[in-house]
Amino acid sequence: HAADAHRTDLMTITRHVLNEQSKYPESRGDFTILLSHIVLGCKFVCSAVSKAGLAKLIGLAGETNVQGEEQKKLDVLSNEVFVKALISSGRTCILVSEEDEEATFVEPSKRGRYIVVFDPLDGSSNIDCGVSIGTIFGIYLVKDKDNPTLDDVLQPGTNLLAAGYCMYGSSCTLVLSTGSGVNGFTLDPSLGEFILTHPHIKIPKKGKIYSVNEGNAKNWDEQTTKFVEKCKFPTDGSPPKSLRYVGSMVADVHRTLLYGGIFLYPADKKSPNGKLRVLYEVFPMSYLMEQAGGQAFTSKQRALDLVPKKIHERSPVFLGSYDDVEEIKALYAAAE
Numbered sequence: 233h234a235a236d237a238h239r240t241d242l243m244t245i246t247r248h249v250l251n252e253q254s255k256y257p258e259s260r261g262d263f264t265i266l267l268s269h270i271v272l273g274c275k276f277v278c279s280a281v282s283k284a285g286l287a288k289l290i291g292l293a294g295e296t297n298v299q300g301e302e303q304k305k306l307d308v309l310s311n312e313v314f315v316k317a318l319i320s321s322g323r324t325c326i327l328v329s330e331e332d333e334e335a336t337f338v339e340p341s342k343r344g345r346y347i348v349v350f351d352p353l354d355g356s357s358n359i360d361c362g363v364s365i366g367t368i369f370g371i372y373l374v375k376d377k378d379n380p381t382l383d384d385v386l387q388p389g390t391n392l393l394a395a396g397y398c399m400y401g402s403s404c405t406l407v408l409s410t411g412s413g414v415n416g417f418t419l420d421p422s423l424g425e426f427i428l429t430h431p432h433i434k435i436p437k438k439g440k441i442y443s444v445n446e447g448n449a450k451n452w453d454e455q456t457t458k459f460v461e462k463c464k465f466p467t468d469g470s471p472p473k474s475l476r477y478v479g480s481m482v483a484d485v486h487r488t489l490l491y492g493g494i495f496l497y498p499a500d501k502k503s504p505n506g507k508l509r510v511l512y513e514v515f516p517m518s519y520l521m522e523q524a525g526g527q528a529f530t531s532k533q534r535a536l537d538l539v540p541k542k543i544h545e546r547s548p549v550f551l552g553s554y555d556d557v558e559e560i561k562a563l564y565a566a567a568e
């Protein structure tokens with residue numbers, strides 16, 4: 233069974249991707265090389281996070297990012313590691329990071345065909361107290377590698393080639409989809425390899441958990457208010473849902489993917505577009521949810537159909553179990 237296979241037939245993330253890529257005869261291994269550099273970045277951040285408290289890597293970096301957030305030392309360090317790893321892969325031409333105001337256009341001699349959008353460290357508010365945090369990424373193809381423009385980045389999430397996240401929690405787990413389902417890999421520190429531990433992840437069709445920052449309830453619109461009310465006081469005789477909210481999107485989404493339920497970051501009066509960023513939070517997580525049989529909605533449309541106009545644009549997002557998202561879609565549709 234799985235444990236024995238693990239011992240002798242090591243299915244590492246690199247082997248798994250090579251298997252998947254072998255379906256595309258034209259692939260020249262570029263994607264596998266790109267992914268191996270993303271994996272390298274994740275291994276580095278995993279190690280830095282695990283000794284952050286010891287290595288004085290907690291606390292503020294003394295800078296503020298384009299989001300108006302005070303950058304933590306790990307935000308800055310993780311960003312530098314991923315930018316360097318991605319450029320040195322020689323397979324990227326445009327990089328968009330939460331921590332960089334402008335997109336990075338890779339110099340021609342190191343340019344490849346891929347665009348990577350990423351949140352190098354997600355859940356920064358949880359770093360100093362040791363609660364799970366993560367990295368989120370999405371991968372697109374560039375139209376013309378010799379003439380990359382910002383338009384190449386401002387495309388709908390439906391064009392994503394691949395997306396994933398790495399969660400730095402009790403174990404280091406990398407969840408990835410390259411368009412044919414979702415697979416989870418756990419870092420085996422003794423090997424320094426991500427091993428396939430969660431093949432073909434499928435999100436339960438309906439869940440018993442809702443995940444939202446109830447502290448914003450005063451500012452929610454009436455559809456979100458009604459939906460959350462129904463979670464707490466069901467009118468169909470079903471038991472109330474449980475509330476689980478970590479405050480790191482990667483942790484809240486990972487639990488939703490494995491256990492089912494719904495994750496909400498709605499718009500509110502203070503932030504009419506919600507808080508989460510389209511390119512490197514909403515799109516990758518929405519892509520994974522659809523690949524796992526769930527769905528993702530913005531209060532107006534299917535999340536992946538959004539076409540961002542700016543690289544740090546935000547959107548409300550409701551994602552998770554198919555049936556749970558259907559319920560909130562019905563409430564917004566009724567309000568049309």
Ligand code: AHG
Pocket residue numbers: 301330351353354355356357445479480481482497507
């Ligand atoms: P980041 O740390 O990359 O800026 O992202 C934080 C995000 C996301 O991880 C989480 O879901 C959300 O902020 C939590 O926001 P609230 O604290 O407003 O609930």
Ligand code: MN
Pocket residue numbers: 299301330356
């Ligand atoms: Mn941030």
Ligand code: MN
Pocket residue numbers: 351353354355481513
């Ligand atoms: Mn984030």
Ligand code: MN
Pocket residue numbers: 330351352353354355356
């Ligand atoms: Mn971040």
